Amino acid sequence: MARGAELFALNHMAAPKLHLPELFALAQALGITRVEIRNDLAANAILDGTPAVEVGAAAEGAGIEIVSINALQRFNDWSPTREREAVELADYAAGAGARALVLVPRNDGEGRGDGERLPNLTVALKALRPILEQRGLIGLVEPLGFEICSLRLKSEAVTGIDAVGGGSVFKLVHDTFHHHLAGEETLFADRTGLVHISGVDDPAIAVGDMRDSHRVLVDGGDRLCNLGQIRALRGAGYAGPLSFEPFAESVQRLDAAHIRESLAASMAFVTAGVVS
Template identity: 45%
Template sequence: MSGTINFALNHMTTPRMTSRELIDLAARLGCIGVELRNDLASKGLTTREFFDGETPSAIGEYARGKGVRLLGLSEVYGFNRWSGTIKDKVELLIAQAKDAGAESISLIPSNDGAVESDEKRLSDLRGALAIILPMLDEADLIALVEPLGFTTSSLRRKREAIDAIEAVRGKDRFRLVHDTFHHHIAGETEFFPEWTGIVHISGVVDPSLRPEQMQDNHRILVNEADRLRNVEQIRALNAMGYMGAYSYEPFAASVHADPNIEASLQSSMKFLETAT
C-alpha cells in the first residue's frame, strides 16, 4: 500500500490485536514496521501481557520473517522523575528491546501537572538522560524522547529536549519523536528532521476544540477534516530531508473498535499519500 510515505503502526492503533496480528496487518498494508507497547493492559485496552506472554525474541523473529521492522518498544513513562523504579523499568525495556531486535525504546516525560521551576524541571531532565546514556551505549541502542504538548507536561517542546541531550553529549544515542498531535497542541513551529527518530501521526476533527482542549481520546485516523495540519507537517518534514517512518498512533475508542480497521487505514494512507 505504502509508496511515497514510510508508514508504520503503533500498537495503540489496534490494541485488541496480538503482536503477531499487528505485524500481519502491517505486512498486508505495506508498512515498514511496528511499535509495540507495554502499557496497553495498564490503560485497560487489553488483558494480555507484553508480547502476549511470548518471548521478545520470538516476536522479533516473527516480525523479521514477515519483513516488518520492530521500530521500537514503548514505554518508560515519567523517565525524567528519576528513581530506582524508573531505573528498573529502563533496564527491563532495554533488555526486551535487545532480545526482540527492536531498534529503539521510548522515553515519555511526566504529565502530572506538577508546578516546578524551569531550572529544576530541566535539571531533572538532564540528570535522567545522563544516567540512561551509558545504559544505551552498553546496549548499542537508541532511545526516543517524546515531548508531550499538554499544558500539564513536564517536557512540552522539542527544543528543550535537544538542548538537554546536547548538554549530556547524548546526540549519538537519543532521538526525538515528532508527534503531529503534540506538535500542534504545543503551538510548536520548529522542525528538527535531523533529530527525529520517528513521526507519530493521528488526526483530530472536532471543530469545537481549542488546541489546549485536545486530548488523546480525540485522536483518530488522519482524514480530510484533520485540524492538526498533518499534511503540512509531513510536507515540511519531507522537504527538510526526513526519510523515516510515519507511525499511526490514534487513541480514540472509535478507532480501537473499528471492525474495518484495515480498510480505514488504507483509506487514510491513500489520503495522505495523495495530499502530500
C-alpha cells in the same frame, strides 16, 4: 502494496485488540514493514509475558522491523525504580530486535518549574545513555504538548540531549498532535528519529482541551495540519517512518477488516498530500 506504504509504520495503539501476530499480519496486508509495539496493552506482549525472543522471531518471520518499544513512562522523573524499569525495557527491546525505546516524560502537572525541567531531564538522559548504548538502542524522546507536561518543547529536549553529549544516542519523536498543542514552530527534522501521526476532526473542541481520546486517523477533516507538518519535515530532510498512533475509541474498537480499510484510506490521503 498500497502506494506510499513505505512511508509508514504501525503503532500497536492503532489496533490494540489485535495480538502481535495479527498486528504483523495487518501490517503485511497494508504493505507496511515497520511496527511499534507497546508495553501498556493488557493481554498482549509485553504485559502478557511473551519472551522478547519470541516477539523478535515472529516479527522476523513476517518480514517486520520493530521500530520501537513504546514506552518508558515518566523517564525524566529518575529514581531507582525508573532505572529498573529502564533496564528491563531496554533488555526486552534488545532481545526483540527493536531499534529504539520511546521515552515519555512526566505528565501529571509536577516537575514543570523553570528550575526543575532541564535539571531533571539531564539527570535522566545521563543515566539512560549507558543503558541504551550497551544494548545498541536509540532513545526516542517524546515531548508532550499538554500544558501539564514536564517536557513540552523539542527545543528543551535538544538542549538536554546536547548537555549530556547524547546526540548519537537520543533522537526526538515528532508527534503531530503534540507539536500542534505545544505551538512550537521549529521542527528539528535533523534530530528526529520517528514521527507519530494522528488527527483531530472534532470542530468544537478547543486546542487547549484536545486529549488523546480525540486522536483519530488523519483524513480531510484534520485540524492539526498533519500534511503541512509532514511536508515540512520531509522537505527539511526527515526520511524516517510516519507511525500511525490514534487513541480514539472510534478507531480502536474497529475489527481487523475495518481498521485495515480505515488505515488504507488514511495512508492514501497522506500519501496524496505529501508525495509529489
